[in-house]
Amino acid sequence: MGTKTYDQYCTIATALDLVGDRWALLVLRELSFGEQRFTDLRSALPGIASNLLTDRLRGLQDDGLVEQVELPAPAARNVYRLTAAGTRIRPVLRAIAQFGVPYLPPAEEGRVRPRMAVYGGAGALFDPVAAIGVDLRVRFLLDGDEHWLEVRDGKLRRADTSLPPDLVFTGSAAALVDLSRGALLEDLDGRLRVDGTAAALELFERCFPAPR
Amino acid sequence: MGTKTYDQYCTIATALDLVGDRWALLVLRELSFGEQRFTDLRSALPGIASNLLTDRLRGLQDDGLVEQVELPAPAARNVYRLTAAGTRIRPVLRAIAQFGVPYLPPAEEGRVRPRMAVYGGAGALFDPVAAIGVDLRVRFLLDGDEHWLEVRDGKLRRADTSLPPDLVFTGSAAALVDLSRGALLEDLDGRLRVDGTAAALELFERCFPAPR
DNA sequence: CGGGATCCGTTACGATACTG
DNA sequence: CAGTATCGTAACGGATCCCG
Numbered sequence: 270m271g272t273k274t275y276d277q278y279c280t281i282a283t284a285l286d287l288v289g290d291r292w293a294l295l296v297l298r299e300l301s302f303g304e305q306r307f308t309d310l311r312s313a314l315p316g317i318a319s320n321l322l323t324d325r326l327r328g329l330q331d332d333g334l335v336e337q338v339e340l341p342a343p344a345a346r347n348v349y350r351l352t353a354a355g356t357r358i359r360p361v362l363r364a365i366a367q368f369g370v371p372y373l374p375p376a377e378e379g380r381v382r383p384r385m386a387v388y389g390g391a392g393a394l395f396d397p398v399a400a401i402g403v404d405l406r407v408r409f410l411l412d413g414d415e416h417w418l419e420v421r422d423g424k425l426r427r428a429d430t431s432l433p434p435d436l437v438f439t440g441s442a443a444a445l446v447d448l449s450r451g452a453l454l455e456d457l458d459g460r461l462r463v464d465g466t467a468a469a470l471e472l473f474e475r476c477f478p479a480p481r
Numbered sequence: 482m483g484t485k486t487y488d489q490y491c492t493i494a495t496a497l498d499l500v501g502d503r504w505a506l507l508v509l510r511e512l513s514f515g516e517q518r519f520t521d522l523r524s525a526l527p528g529i530a531s532n533l534l535t536d537r538l539r540g541l542q543d544d545g546l547v548e549q550v551e552l553p554a555p556a557a558r559n560v561y562r563l564t565a566a567g568t569r570i571r572p573v574l575r576a577i578a579q580f581g582v583p584y585l586p587p588a589e590e591g592r593v594r595p596r597m598a599v600y601g602g603a604g605a606l607f608d609p610v611a612a613i614g615v616d617l618r619v620r621f622l623l624d625g626d627e628h629w630l631e632v633r634d635g636k637l638r639r640a641d642t643s644l645p646p647d648l649v650f651t652g653s654a655a656a657l658v659d660l661s662r663g664a665l666l667e668d669l670d671g672r673l674r675v676d677g678t679a680a681a682l683e684l685f686e687r688c689f690p691a692p693r
Numbered sequence: 694c695g696g697g698a699t700c701c702g703t704t705a706c707g708a709t710a711c712t713g
Numbered sequence: 714c715a716g717t718a719t720c721g722t723a724a725c726g727g728a729t730c731c732c733g
Contacts, residue, residue, distance in 0.1 A: 272503065272706085272724065276528065278593055280601040281574060282508050284581030291484065291501070291725075298493050307696050316488065318726050319697065346695075357580055362493060364576035368569055369496030383492055389492040397610050398635055423610050484705065484725085503706075519715050530707050535716065559715075 288334050288358060292317050294365070296325050297358045302334060302384065304350035330409065366393030370450060371480050374445035378460075383414035386442035388450035392418055394477040405472050408434035411442040413452045420476050436465035436473055443466070451481040499544050500570060502530050506577070507536050509563070509570050512547060514596065516562035546570065578605030582662060583692055588655035590672075595626035598654035602661035604630055606689040607637045619686050620646035623654040632688050648677035648685055663693045 272290060273284040273406075287292055294312065297304055299313045326349060329335035332367035334355035338348050351358075364387045387409050397408060405420040406428045419428030428434070438445060454463065463470060486503060487494040500506055503525065511525045538561060541547040546567035551559050563570075566602055578601045585602075599621050617632040618640045619627060631640030640646075650657060656672035666675065673680060 273528075275507065277507075277526075278585070278588075279510075279597050280581035280605055282507060283584050284577045285506060287581075287584060289503070289506070294497060295487065295489075295494060297493075298491075308694085311696095314487075315516040316726080319726090320699080321725065322722095323697065346667075348649055354583075361573070361576045361580050364573045365496045366492040367495075368573050369492035369499075371566075372495050373492055376490075376611070385491050394494055399612060401610060401613070415535070463610075467522075472591060523715095528707085530709090531716065532718080533706065536705095 284361075287334065288329075288449065290325065290328065292321060293329065294358075294362065296322070296329065296333070297355065298389075300349060300351045300355070301359055301362060302388070304338065304348040306346060306348050306463070310349070316399050329355070329420075330440055353461045357363050363393050363395065366390075370394065373446065373450060375450075376446040376449040378441055378443045379412075380441040381412075381446055383409070383411035383416060383442040386411060386445040386449070390446045392425065394449060394479060395420075396476060396478055397423055400425070400476045400480065403472055403476055405436065405469065405476065406432060406438045407438065407473060409445065410439045411435065411445060420472075423425075434465070435469040436463065438463055443462045449477075449479055484586070487622050490675055491518060496573075499546065500541075500564045500573070501539065502540065504533060505537050505541065506570075508534070508541065508575065509546070509567065510574055512561060512563045512567070513574060516550065518558060518560050523559070541567070548561075575605050575607065578602075578614040582606065585658065585662060587662075588658040590653055590655045591624075593624075593654040593658055595621070595623035595654040598623060598657040599628040599630065600660070602658045604637065606661060606691060607632075608648055608688060608690055609635055609637075611690065612637070612688045615683065615684055615688055617648065617688065618644060619648045619650065619685060621657065622649065622651045623657060626654075632684075646677070647681040648675065650675055663688075663691045 274286045295314055296310060296385060299310055307315070307322070308406055309323050311317065311319060314322070326335060326337070330337060335349055336352050338350060340346055340348060341447065370390065370393060400420050401423045407418045408428075408430075409416045409418070417428035417430055417434070419426050438461055440459075440461035444457045447457060448454065454461065486498045500509065507526055508522060511522055517525070519534070523529065523531060526534070538547060538549075542549060545564055547561055548564050549559055549561055556688045582602065582605060612632050615632050615635075619630045620642075621628045621630070629640035629642055629646070631638050650673055652671075652673035656669045659669060659671060660666065666673065
């Protein structure tokens with residue numbers, strides 16, 4: 270940790286010694302989407318100073334959560350990615366995102382990144398208990414971006430895209446955020462279209478329960 | 482938030498604007514155990530400056546996560562406690578604690594607070610999926626302190642202590658931490674005794690799976 | 694242009710002292 | 714007991730510069 274340790278014998282304090290620094294969890298959020306270059310991270314984290322990004326990446330590397338990989342000759346670029354230990358931060362990110370959903374201001378059309386809407390919005394609402402025995406593949410087509418979620422074995426993952434989806438959401442990322450914040454599909458004025466059986470939609474609403 | 486907002490349309494960034502400040506999550510951890518006086522918080526958070534504790538409490542109050550209650554005449558003292566919105570931080574605390582368990586240094590006898598061992602150690606390992614249909618009441622007697630956990634309706638709560646427990650752990654808090662970190666009961670050299678049926682112990686190990 | 698390192702003003706934090 | 718006030722220090726934020 271850059272800043273001082275809490276120096277307290279507590280799992281939470283110890284964890285925060287690793288990931289409690291400013292920007293650290295947002296760096297991990299970005300890396301949880303896959304490997305990223307320094308510049309990718311920088312542009313995904315507007316406002317972070319480059320030296321601070323360096324500091325955080327070093328710290329996370331020292332703690333074994335992140336590793337730097339040098340891609341071979343033709344690419345010849347460095348990328349950062351989560352280590353196996355680093356992927357254990359995912360449940361933390363999901364819990365934090367779920368906590369944050371009600372505090373997100375209303376979505377403005379065009380100013381919502383599709384990835385955020387899928388993973389930080391709908392995906393964060395995932396309820397592992399409701400998902401038991403559920404088998405569901407969802408495709409999102411938001412503002413031209415494509416993302417997939419898959420529920421299987423009680424777990425949430427990014428789906429492999431070779432199989433047909435049970436449900437397809439097509440429309441704007443902002444509309445998906447509104448849905449995740451508790452809006453009703455019929456109130457979205459067609460900003461989001463859903464294709465799939467009524468049963469599949471019901472499963473979705475059960476596995477990703479919106480607040481209220 | 483005391484420090485600058487991340488100013489990013491993201492559930493995680495928004496949540497961290499509320500609880501991402503240094504000490505904030507540890508303050509919430511303390512309040513998640515029940516209402517606390519200013520001095521209680523101070524002594525539970527060694528190293529925090531009093532003005533900083535004031536700042537954090539104000540910020541959390543402004544965000545509606547914490548409220549200050551003035552107890553009536555005979556007591557005549559102020560206490561802080563979580564609001565209903567504030568209790569939504571619990572899953573975050575549990576996820577962070579679970580992440581931190583493997584990083585906790587080996588427990589030193591006598592230097593582990595029983596409360597931490599129960600809620601930050603064993604309790605943090607709670608698996609809501611494994612807990613479905615389970616009905617289990619556990620009593621901990623650690624270094625003279627008493628705590629209860631109850632699994633019911635797939636949820637984890639602090640048990641009401643009027644009913645008999647299914648399982649009783651008696652011994653040192655350090656031993657319970659070792660158990661949570663993956664040690665085997667038989668390797669604890671009697672520092673922790675378990676009373677209860679084999680079936681109850683098996684349920685416990687299923688609902689609170691230790692790493693590895 | 695990607696991938697940083699350096700510099701410097703500003704802010705938040707940490708420690709201690711003090712007050713109702 | 715429950716904070717407020719003060720002040721030195723460390724971390725952060727923004728810009729610029731450097732190197733392959």
